[in-house]
Amino acid sequence: ExxxxxxxxxxxxxxxxxxxxxxxxxxxxxxxxxxxxxxxxxxxxxxxxxxxxxxxxxxxxxxxxxxxxxxxxxxxxxxxxxxxLDSFNTEYKLIVIGGMTGSGKTEILGEIGKTNKQMLDLEGIANHKGSAFGALGQADQPTTQQFENDLATQLTKFDPQKNIWLEDESRMIGRVKIPDDLFSQIRTATVIKVEVSKKNRISRLIKDYANFDKEDLINSITNISRRLGGLNTKLAIEAIEAEDYYIATDIILDYYDKTYTYGLEKREGQTVISLKLESNNAEINAEKVIEFVKRN
CATH class of the missing domain: 3.40.250.10 (Rhodanese-like domain)
Structure with missing residues (x-):
């Protein structure tokens, strides 16, 4: 017709x-x-x-x-x-919050957003938390095209002359892809790498994920078994079955920590500034991050 x-x-x-x-x-x-x-x-x-x-x-x-x-x-x-698509060509003033898995980056960003600062929640728009476990507890992901539409809608609400806070992400968030032009800007923006003790990170991840069905957790581990290695996969699954979530999380974090560190070291021309956070309180940590950025 x-x-x-x-x-x-x-x-x-x-x-x-x-x-x-x-x-x-x-x-x-x-x-x-x-x-x-x-x-x-x-x-x-x-x-x-x-x-x-x-x-x-x-x-x-x-x-x-x-x-x-x-x-x-x-x-x-x-x-x-x-x-x-044209909206992703706009030059934005991005402040990227980075850090190892379990550092509480998403919670920090949420608190920053409550202070009326411009905050872009990529994982929220993607309905995925980014890791192999990122789909747990989330609604179905949009298509990449719908993700782009929703992302552009959010970006057009922002003033590009003011800082936009967002989380450090891989190019793919689950099944959806960050637009190339925006991803290039993320990869050249200054990263505030929050440093949180492994003990605190494990505690946060247990709180976030231990309530999910064991079968779903095991399936997520299986999805990264080639990268974890046979022995670590076996030990992590056994720990989940025994409800020893501390051991399981510790094993999995070893893989994610190495992957994140390697990826950060491979980036060229990107400034990475570390900020140590002792507290597990997202509001306190957000205040520290905001103050840290003001000073730097």
């Missing part, structure tokens, strides 16, 4: 294209109106098609007759996607 209407627009005229679009709509009017009332109980609705053309215009006329107030996306979804 889109191809036929588009051809009429190019080869005949705008009016004949609109007439054809309305003809298609007329054949399904009852169905469209039934679905409209099911899906959109409110009086206002924004509609779009691929290019913001005659299909959405025709449907807009129909929905107006049904009493809806219509907004139409100018240029359609194609223009919107260009707008989304």
């Amino acid at each position: 889109r191809a036929i209407v588009g051809t009429k627009y190019k080869q005949e005229s705008r009016d004949t294209a609109i007439a054809k679009a309305l003809e298609y709509i007329a054949e399904k009017t009852d169905h469209y109106l039934d679905e409209l009332h099911k899906l959109v109980p409110s009086q206002e609705i924004c509609i779009y098609c691929w290019r913001g053309g005659f299909r959405s215009e025709g449907m807009g006329h129909l929905f107006q007759t049904a009493g809806k107030k219509i907004y139409r996306l100018v240029g359609g979804y194609k223009a919107y996607r260009n707008y989304v």
Whole structure:
């Protein structure tokens, strides 16, 4: 239908294209109106098609007759996607919070966000905490395209001339990919690496994950078994089965700590500043991080 209407627009005229679009709509009017009332109980609705053309215009006329107030996306979804991708080219002032797994980076960022500072929660938008265990307790992940849309929506709320706080992430967060242009900026921004004792990190991770089903934890360990190694995988699974979460977490952290340290050392041209945190209190740690950035 889109191809036929588009051809009429190019080869005949705008009016004949609109007439054809309305003809298609007329054949399904009852169905469209039934679905409209099911899906959109409110009086206002924004509609779009691929290019913001005659299909959405025709449907807009129909929905107006049904009493809806219509907004139409100018240029359609194609223009919107260009707008989304262009947003990642904006130069942002990023402050990246880094640190080893279990350092409480997400909690610190959450507290920073409560101080009315610009905070970008990449893991929240991705519905994933980044590690092999990151999907536990989370809703289904969006597609990468929807992740980009949601990310752009958040970024456009920010003032690019002011600091934006976010967590250090790999290019992939679960199954979704951070846009290349934004990821390049993350990789060149200054990293505030929070340093927390391994004991405190293990305690935090046990608190966050020990309540999950053992089978889910074991499956997550199995997913990184090649990187953990056969013996460590076996020992970690045995510890989970015995509910010895301290030992299991200690084994797994050895792998994640080495991976993070290696990755940080491989980055070129990126300033990394360490900040030691003694407290397990996210609010106190957030205040220390904010003050540390002010001084540096």
